[in-house]
Amino acid sequence: NTPNPKDLQTQLPQGIRWNADGLIPAIVQDVDTREVLMLAYMNEEALRLTLQEGRAWYYSRSRQSLWLKGETSGHTQEVVELRFDCDRDTILLTVRQKGVACHEGFYSCFHYGVQGEGYVTLGAPEEVPAMP
Amino acid sequence: NTPNPKDLQTQLPQGIRWNADGLIPAIVQDVDTREVLMLAYMNEEALRLTLQEGRAWYYSRSRQSLWLKGETSGHTQEVVELRFDCDRDTILLTVRQKGVACHEGFYSCFHYGVQGEGYVTLGAPEEVPAMP
Numbered sequence A, B: 001n002t003p004n005p006k007d008l009q010t011q012l013p014q015g016i017r018w019n020a021d022g023l024i025p026a027i028v029q030d031v032d033t034r035e036v037l038m039l040a041y042m043n044e045e046a047l048r049l050t051l052q053e054g055r056a057w058y059y060s061r062s063r064q065s066l067w068l069k070g071e072t073s074g075h076t077q078e079v080v081e082l083r084f085d086c087d088r089d090t091i092l093l094t095v096r097q098k099g100v101a102c103h104e105g106f107y108s109c110f111h112y113g114v115q116g117e118g119y120v121t122l123g124a125p126e127e128v129p130a131m132p
Helices: A005-009 A044-053 B005-009 B044-053
Strands: A024-030 A036-042 A057-060 A065-068 A077-084 A091-097 A112-115 A118-121 B024-030 B036-042 B057-060 B065-068 B077-084 B091-097 B112-115 B118-121
Touching: A024 B036, A036 A044, A036 A057, A036 A091, A036 B024, A044 A057, A044 A065, A044 A077, B036 B044, B036 B057, B036 B091, B044 B057, B044 B065, B044 B077
Parallel strands: A024 A091, B024 B091
Antiparallel strands: A024 A036, A057 A065, A077 A091, A077 B112, A112 A118, A112 B077, B024 B036, B057 B065, B077 B091, B112 B118
């Protein structure tokens, strides 16, 4: 997944407020169900690739590397719209989700309700067909 | 807005992954329109007060202080549901928004589309009645 030189030509919008780690949080929302699927982070390269290719690239803080969503799982996100907020420090990505967003097999990562000092799982994992 | 001792008794769920600044991002979604309204941050006290009072408290990173949403504007957020994601490092807050979420007068903070190296404003500010 080495970006080719053409990728690097995409100009980014001015005035993005990257955080101290050079990242910006991206809220990911499903275009059809309007569910909030996950919160991920982009660095400059991830944002550039996302704008250029129309599919979601992120920066993994744990692996400290660029990450094409769905690269191993097949659960890609086609980008329908990309917006910034009034402070230019958060992105809202509207996507067409293939498969599920969550690595735990749920459609959205937000499936933990609060119950006292613990959590309760809301909903159930999806039946996801194996990827070829 | 000094919390009274009772506020401090609310136990928080275990295993929350606060960031290096002791904060957790909270995505705020409108219960009716399903629009994503804003991204804000909570510290322990803000989360405790939000759970206890059923209205949204945040931590302002710029002012470095606790912040009751709508305290000055009247544009409060009644909490309908609070969820955590699979990593316990992000909150999804479903709210009933009074007035508008954005300080620029828009219902959602995410009203900037990307146009080349610049931005284009999407939608228009709401007509918001003056608060008493």
